[in-house]
Amino acid sequence: MTGKPFVWPVRVYYEETDAGGVVYHSNYLCFMERARTEWLRGLGFGQEQCRRERGLLFAVTKMEIHFLAPARLDDTLTVSVQLLGYKQASVTLQQSIQREQEQRQLIQATVRLVALNDRFKPTRLPEELVQMLCGAV
Amino acid sequence: MTGKPFVWPVRVYYEETDAGGVVYHSNYLCFMERARTEWLRGLGFGQEQCRRERGLLFAVTKMEIHFLAPARLDDTLTVSVQLLGYKQASVTLQQSIQREQEQRQLIQATVRLVALNDRFKPTRLPEELVQMLCGAV
Amino acid sequence: MTGKPFVWPVRVYYEETDAGGVVYHSNYLCFMERARTEWLRGLGFGQEQCRRERGLLFAVTKMEIHFLAPARLDDTLTVSVQLLGYKQASVTLQQSIQREQEQRQLIQATVRLVALNDRFKPTRLPEELVQMLCGAV
Amino acid sequence: MTGKPFVWPVRVYYEETDAGGVVYHSNYLCFMERARTEWLRGLGFGQEQCRRERGLLFAVTKMEIHFLAPARLDDTLTVSVQLLGYKQASVTLQQSIQREQEQRQLIQATVRLVALNDRFKPTRLPEELVQMLCGAV
Numbered sequence: 186m187t188g189k190p191f192v193w194p195v196r197v198y199y200e201e202t203d204a205g206g207v208v209y210h211s212n213y214l215c216f217m218e219r220a221r222t223e224w225l226r227g228l229g230f231g232q233e234q235c236r237r238e239r240g241l242l243f244a245v246t247k248m249e250i251h252f253l254a255p256a257r258l259d260d261t262l263t264v265s266v267q268l269l270g271y272k273q274a275s276v277t278l279q280q281s282i283q284r285e286q287e288q289r290q291l292i293q294a295t296v297r298l299v300a301l302n303d304r305f306k307p308t309r310l311p312e313e314l315v316q317m318l319c320g321a322v
Numbered sequence: 323m324t325g326k327p328f329v330w331p332v333r334v335y336y337e338e339t340d341a342g343g344v345v346y347h348s349n350y351l352c353f354m355e356r357a358r359t360e361w362l363r364g365l366g367f368g369q370e371q372c373r374r375e376r377g378l379l380f381a382v383t384k385m386e387i388h389f390l391a392p393a394r395l396d397d398t399l400t401v402s403v404q405l406l407g408y409k410q411a412s413v414t415l416q417q418s419i420q421r422e423q424e425q426r427q428l429i430q431a432t433v434r435l436v437a438l439n440d441r442f443k444p445t446r447l448p449e450e451l452v453q454m455l456c457g458a459v
Numbered sequence: 460m461t462g463k464p465f466v467w468p469v470r471v472y473y474e475e476t477d478a479g480g481v482v483y484h485s486n487y488l489c490f491m492e493r494a495r496t497e498w499l500r501g502l503g504f505g506q507e508q509c510r511r512e513r514g515l516l517f518a519v520t521k522m523e524i525h526f527l528a529p530a531r532l533d534d535t536l537t538v539s540v541q542l543l544g545y546k547q548a549s550v551t552l553q554q555s556i557q558r559e560q561e562q563r564q565l566i567q568a569t570v571r572l573v574a575l576n577d578r579f580k581p582t583r584l585p586e587e588l589v590q591m592l593c594g595a596v
Numbered sequence: 597m598t599g600k601p602f603v604w605p606v607r608v609y610y611e612e613t614d615a616g617g618v619v620y621h622s623n624y625l626c627f628m629e630r631a632r633t634e635w636l637r638g639l640g641f642g643q644e645q646c647r648r649e650r651g652l653l654f655a656v657t658k659m660e661i662h663f664l665a666p667a668r669l670d671d672t673l674t675v676s677v678q679l680l681g682y683k684q685a686s687v688t689l690q691q692s693i694q695r696e697q698e699q700r701q702l703i704q705a706t707v708r709l710v711a712l713n714d715r716f717k718p719t720r721l722p723e724e725l726v727q728m729l730c731g732a733v
Contacts, residue, residue, distance in 0.1 A: 198496055199506065200346055200489040204339035204395045210656050211337065211625035215474040218622075222472055232473065233533035245621050249660045255716070258341045259507035305666070335633055336643070337626040347519050348492075351485035352611040359609055369610070370670035382484050386523045392579070396644035442529070474622065476615035478669045483611055532615045 188320075190267035191227065193220035194285065197260045207255035213292045214248070217280045220264035221298070228317050239311065240303035246275070247297040254291045261285040271318050274307040275299045325457075327404035328364065330357035331422065334397045344392035350429045351385070354417045357401035358435070365454050376448065377440035383412070384434040391428045398422040408455050411444040412436045462594075464541035465501065467494035468559065471534045481529035487566045488522070491554045494538035495572070502591050513585065514577035520549070521571040528565045535559040545592050548581040549573045599731075601678035602638065604631035605696065608671045618666035624703050625659070628691045631675035632709070639728050650722065651714035657686070658708040665702045672696040682729050685718040686710045 195216045203209040222232055225243070235241040256262055262282050269277040275297055282292035302308040310318075332353045340346040359369055362380070372378040393399055400422050406414040412434055419429035439445040447455075469490045477483040496506055499517070509515040530536055536556050543551040549571055556566035576582040584592075606627045614620040633643055636654070646652040667673055673693050680688040686708055693703035713719040721729075 196493075198489070198493050199340045199342070200348065200492060202341035203336045204341070204343050205336070205653055205655075206341050209337055211622040211629075214622035214625065215472070218474065219470075219472050231533055233531070236532075242616055244616075244663070244666075246663050247661065248663075250658065252655070252657050252659075255655075257507070258510075259505055333630075335626070335630050337629065342516055342518075348485040348488035351488065352609070355485075355611065356607075356609050368670055370668070373669075379479055381479075381526070381529075383526050384524065385526075387521065389518070389520050389522075392518075394644070395647075396642055473614045473616070474620055477610045478613035478615070478617050479610070480615050485611065 188268070190265040190279075190281075191220070191224040192263050192265045193223045195219060195262045195264055195282075197256055197258055197262065199258060202258050205255075207257055208260075210252060213250070213252070213256075213282060213294075216262065216264050216282060217266075217292075217294060217296065218245075220266050220280065221278065221296070224266040228314065230311070230314055236303075241308070241311070242301045242303075242305075243276075243298045244301050244305075245296060246299045248294060250292065250294040252292060254289065256282065256284070256291050262291070268318055269295070271310065271315070273309055276310070276318065325405070327402040327416075328357070328361040329400050329402045330360045332356060332399045332401055332419075334393055334395055334399065336395060339395050342392075344394055345397075347389060350387070350389070350393075350419060350431075353399065353401050353419060354403075354429075354431060354433065355382075357403050357417065358415065358433070361403040365451065367448070367451055373440075378445070378448070379438045379440075379442075380413075380435045381438050381442075382433060383436045385431060387429065387431040389429060391426065393419065393421070393428050399428070405455055406432070408447065408452070410446050413447070413455065462542070464539040464553075464555075465494070465498040466537050466539045467497045469493060469536045469538055469556075471530055471532055471536065473532060476532050479529075481531055482534075484526060487524070487526070487530075487556060487568075490536065490538050490556060491540075491566075491568060491570065492519075494540050494554065495552065495570070498540040502588065504585070504588055510577075515582070515585070516575045516577075516579075517550075517572045518575050518579075519570060520573045522568060524566065524568040526566060528563065530556065530558070530565050536565070542592055543569070545584065545589070547583050550584070550592065599679070601676040601690075602631070602635040603674050603676045604634045606630060606673045606675055606693075608667055608669055608673065610669060613669050616666075618668055621663060624661070624663070624667075624693060624705075627673065627675050627693060628677075628703075628705060628707065629656075631677050631691065632689065632707070635677040639725065641722075641725060647714075652719070652722070653712045653714075653716075654687075654709045655712050655716075656707060657710045659705060661703065661705040663703060665700065667693065667695070667702050673702070679729055680706070682721065682726070684720055687721070687729065 201212040267279045338349040475486040541553045612623040678690045
């Protein structure tokens with residue numbers, strides 16, 4: 186695993202917290218998806234554009250998540266995306282969430298994405314995407 | 323306004339609360355939509371079925387909501403739907419949310435729904451639906 | 460009503476859309492709350508800080524919303540906040556949502572916020588906040 | 597692993613779907629939490645009651661999820677909870693989501709819950725809960 190991870194900032198609002206006073210656990214998955222979306226957009230694969238122009242979707246098929254410490258209201262978080270590997274139709278990423286300017290990880294996850302065509306069947310990753318991923322692993 | 327309101331029970335889980343210890347305000351709109359969905363399903367207009375078989379969607383175009391008192395984690399709520407009136411392409415409903423077996427209203431709302439065709443244009447309410455609504459106003 | 464509205468950008472992600480292909484209606488309330496939070500933060504009233512240091516919360520007590528046109532996946536939205544007026548314990552705001560660089564309003568809303576103390580009772584707006592609002596109406 | 601799993605029904609509403617036409621992936625975590633909450637409630641450990649009377653919270657610390665097939669609008673799902681094991685302060689569960697009266701699993705997950713005291717530190721599982729779990733493994 187080489188290359189610098191992509192990072193994306195996320196601010197925590199009331200909508201994402203719960204009565205325990207912390208971010209509700211499923212919302213970290215939303216935060217990680219925002220970072221993946223921006224990472225893909227930066228590579229030229231905006232999700233809506235992909236769907237419209239290529240009939241291509243990316244779906245999460247597997248996720249392993251460690252919830253190490255909670256984020257709180259008004260925190261500014263840094264969500265990272267790092268490529269671990271890829272196959273014909275899938276990409277495996279490592280993602281983490283930290284508070285801005287802190288080292289401690291709040292969330293650590295491994296995420297597998299599969300490319301789907303418009304009938305929801307696995308399909309090859311686009312060649313241009315593979316070439317960019319090549320440089321990143 | 324006559325006829326008994328339709329009522330639907332909703333249990334409050336952590337996902338719906340916020341760091342203030344109460345239900346996050348936008349989630350009451352979800353609770354009210356669940357009740358409208360079940361009310362329509364009971365009239366024979368399940369939303370997915372409508373979309374597939376008739377190319378028909380119902381969209382909220384206007385809402386006035388009074389947030390009178392908060393609901394809390396583990397509360398069992400009663401969400402009501404009562405028809406106020408209807409036009410060619412729209413329905414106006416009164417909705418309220420109470421705790422089960424309490425009189426006090428937590429939420430009171432007036433909601434206007436419009437029937438849309440599959441190009442998202444307003445379209446006449448189905449005749450069978452109008453006939454059922456006729457009896458309910 | 461004078462003064463320029465405060466505006467805050469919001470990007471639409473998959474989490475906020477629904478099977479109709481557009482933003483799910485209750486999520487516009489979240490977008491409007493993000494803009495209000497940033498508006499208050501800009502005035503020196505960050506919500507978490509207010510809660511911790513002053514035992515002060517802001518709660519929505521009334522909202523009138525017009526859903527004029529839908530936002531879609533990947534849209535960049537501009538959410539505005541404009542002060543309409545204030546009383547001892549409450550603030551009334553006008554909010555709208557547009558697509559970036561479009562004039563058409565997708566959402567238009569009037570929102571009343573009430574200041575609450577830590578026992579959830581209405582309480583006077585802080586004097587410093589009132590003075591800033593004074594200049595803004 | 598013995599004993600019958602606990603099962604809880606969940607209906608899919610618009611709020612839980614996304615523009616791909618299926619349930620948004622993070623919402624399966626909410627569905628699984630609803631089932632865990634009802635499982636615990638059935639054992640006499642309602643979450644709000646635990647928090648108020650015992651200062652006890654349950655937090656997810658690790659989750660491995662396989663997203664095998666998507667659920668859709670209006671589906672009635674069956675969410676299961678089965679105890680895999682427990683330690684002094686934690687419980688490990690297997691959870692799955694299926695469509696009602698179908699065998700195929702849509703979601704399969706392993707979830708570790710930790711008991712936390714009111715300072716968010718791990719704490720022993722209550723003795724009465726352990727005795728009930730004893731019978732269930």
